[in-house]
Amino acid sequence: MTRNAELKKAVCAEIDRRAAEITAISEEVLRHPETGWRESETAHRVRRWFDGLGLAHEDGLALTGVKARMRGRTSRRSVAVLGELDALLVDGHPYADPTTTAAHACGHNAQIASMIGAGYGLAPVMDRLDGDVVLFAVPAEECIEVDWRLRRREAGDFEFIVGKPELIRIGAFDDVDMAMMTHAGPTVSAPAAAVAASANGSLVKRAAFTGVAAHAGATPWAGANALKAATLAIAAIDAQRDTFDDADTVRVSQILTGGEAVSAVPAHAHMELMVRAGSVTAMRDAADKVDRALRAGAFALGVDVRVETVGGYLPLSVDEPLADLLHDNCVSLFGADAVIRDSGRMGGSTDMGDLGHIMPVAHPWAASGSAAPFHGPGFFTTDHVAAAVNPAKFMAMTVVDLLCEGAERAEQVLSTSGPKLSRDAYLELRRSFDTVTGGIVER
Ligand SMILES: [Zn+2]
Ligand SMILES: [Zn+2]
Structure with a gap:
């Protein structure tokens, strides 16, 4: 067995050992949904789970973001594993908050669990990796409540109405080289996992x-x-x-x-x-x-x-070398027939597309146990092993690939990835979209 395979085996064994905790995290977030920029209770829970890992954390990033860093034996490169904090508004959803109608009809509860789960798996092997792992709970991915957000923006609470652009603006990704997260999806479109899909x-x-x-x-x-x-x-x-x-x-x-x-x-x-x-x-x-x-x-x-x-x-382009690594790890866990390498362009959108303009990103999809349409009252994670425990494994395995033995694979990904925008160039592009026409204000 290669050293790499031995590390991955240890990581997966640790995730299996803590699978019940990871499932419980996914269920706890599912039962306490909050919409974007107001995920204060969910962020509080994430801080508690980071505390459980013995990790220091930065809080209140772009209002509710929580970020922790697990140090390797050297810190040559930093790989972020993300989890989105927010829910949607779906009246009639079985897990909707009765007061706000917030509901996890996009499965972000499983993301928080897979992010923490990857941390559980990697914690015992960090002293054998040549890079850091950044665990990052990020706010406001769903673009909803537009009028309310624009009023908050006018009040100066944030500049961009979704989370990752705002985190980029405040420099919260300046110390990260590449990022990945796993989104739960309808089981029909992701038998176990789909590792690459572009997005509008x-x-x-x-x-x-x-x-x-x-x-x-x-x-x-x-x-x-x-x-x-x-x-x-x-x-x-x-x-x-x-x-x-x-x-x-x-x-x-x-x-x-x-x-x-x-x-x-x-x-x-x-x-x-x-x-x-x-x-x-x-x-x-x-x-x-x-x-x-x-x-x-x-x-x-x-x-x-x-x-x-x-x-x-911004449109999402997944980094191909990163997707290759994820694909190989998914195939080793689930078999080739259960893994889709490229599922084409998704009509939906994600602010992971924004992050992909400044660094290599991966955005695989994992089965959720539900075949109901996203964003509707029928969609919620029923299979937390498929949606959270398994992604914890394949993301942690990919981190091992990237950061073991001098972080050579991370260097390879960075050198083969296409050109990226500087933070300033990215912000200039984002700001070029802002216009107001007609009415009282003519610009
Ligand atoms: Zn969504
Ligand atoms: Zn989503």
Whole structure:
């Protein structure tokens, strides 16, 4: 047995020994969901689990992030294992918080458990690795509650509305060379694991339509209907769909609220939109068409529309050498038939795409036990071994590959990975997405 294989065997044996603890972490987070930027209780739990590992930690990074470093015998390179703290809002989800409707319908509970589990496995062998492992619980991956986030941003709480861009901005990834995390997925798409999938990027919009209120029965002609302007804008967006190249995997999603009382012509309508595509060029192109549609609805009804645009996520490209290592480790655990090497581009998006613009990243998927659609009330992790314990193993095994024997494989990954943006160049790109048009503020 090679030294490397011996280390991996020890790591997996330790994770198996602590499998019940890892499962309990996944279940505990599942039962206490919190949405992005407000994951204070979940962050408190992570601090407790880091304390259990005897690790010092930095707290309150981008409001709720918690970061710990496990030192190797030398610190040549640093590999981060991430877990996302946040939940979604899904009314009717069986594990929803009854007050907030927050629910782990994206399986992030398993990420926290696999991140801690990887730490459990690696802790006894750190003195045989030539690099550090950074365990990092990161905030606000889901891009939801856009209006609330933009108001928090205006109040100065953060600049970017999702977590990893904000962590990059404050320098929290400056001491990390590469990063990985495992996302739980519908079991149908990941028999055991899928190690590489690219993902769309996205731009996010808040559109405020302002018309004129009037009695809806007595003098409706005196009003200007903001809600009808918004629904017309949605029809205009839908009419654009043929103009999107299939290869760009464009998705335009929106939610709409409008009017105050049914007896009055709605003077206000508020729309949140997400415009996704596989490249920055396609994101900008689709967003321009959406802006035209929003203005068209407003023009037709003679109301005003103010459109604010900010960056959501950059498109994700997984680092191929990192994916190769993960693939080999998954195959050794599950067999080749249970592992998908490349599952293509996902129509969804993740801020792991942002991190991938400044360092090599991997974002494998693991089975969750559920075959229900993501983000809906039927999706939650039922198989915590598949979703958390197994990923703890294949991520920890990959860390061993990267950091054993002089961290040679980590050096190889860094030297073969494509060019990356500096932090400043990345921030310049992110800020280039921010625009405000129409309404009271014209820029
Ligand atoms: Zn999600
Ligand atoms: Zn997710």
